[in-house]
Amino acid sequence: MRKWLQDKEIRAIESLDPDVAHYFTRGCGDDLVATEAPEAWRARRWRPRVLRDVSRIDTGVRLWGDWRMPLGVAPTAFHRLLHDGGEVATATGAAAAGVPFVLSSRATRRIEDVAAAIGGPWWFQVYLMHERSVTKALVQRAERHGATALVLTGDTPYVGYRASATGPRPLPITDDDALINIAEHLALDAGADPWPLIDQDPALSLTDIDWLREISDLPILVKGVLHPADAVACVDHGADGIWVSNHGGRQFDRAIATADALPSIVDAVDDDIPVVVDGGVRDGLDALTALALGARMAFVGRPVLWGLRTAGAAGVQQVLEEFAADIRHWAGCAGAARTADLDRSYLV
């Protein structure tokens, strides 16, 4: 099933400016983690079950929304670099496929327009910016416009080192796009550089979960967790869910693969705390492996971006439909009539 996605990725990359392609494809450093991620899912072996009536297969999941399958769209930045429709197009495709769309704090379309395109529940990814009032304004706008969960990204105290393809050139993105949700909340003198105020604050700590709780009623997932002790500490500070992620290999180039980190985190937190995961999920069997290891849902970053680049909202939906068909197929062949019932007994 991966060939179709690889072909799409190649077509997307070939159509892009080399620096833009580099930004979307690469991890950080030597790209060790981004390269290893898909292999870690594929390394798992299954014990498929037999004689279990899989004539009907239920892939539904309820997690701050009712979703058609246990797969969602991870937050990624700057979609207008890929397609004019930007996040509105991506969100439209995700909503048509019945999966959660997580809007990045670094989106290039307005929160209000994305929410209207979805017309249902969605999640908002939070970067804690130096200027907390901007973060607060974004969170409260998201909540007003139908977001049903906040995803606090914890793994970017400093942005991972990614040399550009052609040398030190900034991404070809205008401030109008990059600051589309942010500019109205900044009181800046003309010509002043906004980034010192809106970059992620490396002082981010557990107490910021408490702060988010004060400014919003939404459930909070902490994203970028790889250590079980951090998962426990986040939950102790009131986190409602844990998102196991290494940021698609973009933050720490010798980090553990998420497939390997997931089980110890599932074991560390109470059963009623949902754990979700992303990183290198490239087909339905990867997603089902995540579920068997204890994740409630798996998320994809780059695959939907290739759909967005090649065919806008329809391309995003098409990628997700391929995943949906693949998930159903492999769940049936594994003998799992309900994907939510998968557990580690299916794995070697």
Ligand SMILES: Cc1cc2nc3c(=O)[nH]c(=O)nc-3n(C[C@H](O)[C@H](O)[C@H](O)COP(=O)(O)O)c2cc1C
């Ligand atoms: C181009 C790009 C931009 C990203 N931007 C964000 C972001 O704004 N916020 C965030 O929490 N994660 C961001 N991520 C990380 C993704 O949410 C996710 O963890 C990762 O892409 C999953 O791995 P995959 O791409 O292998 O599926 C980004 C990833 C990529 C590839």
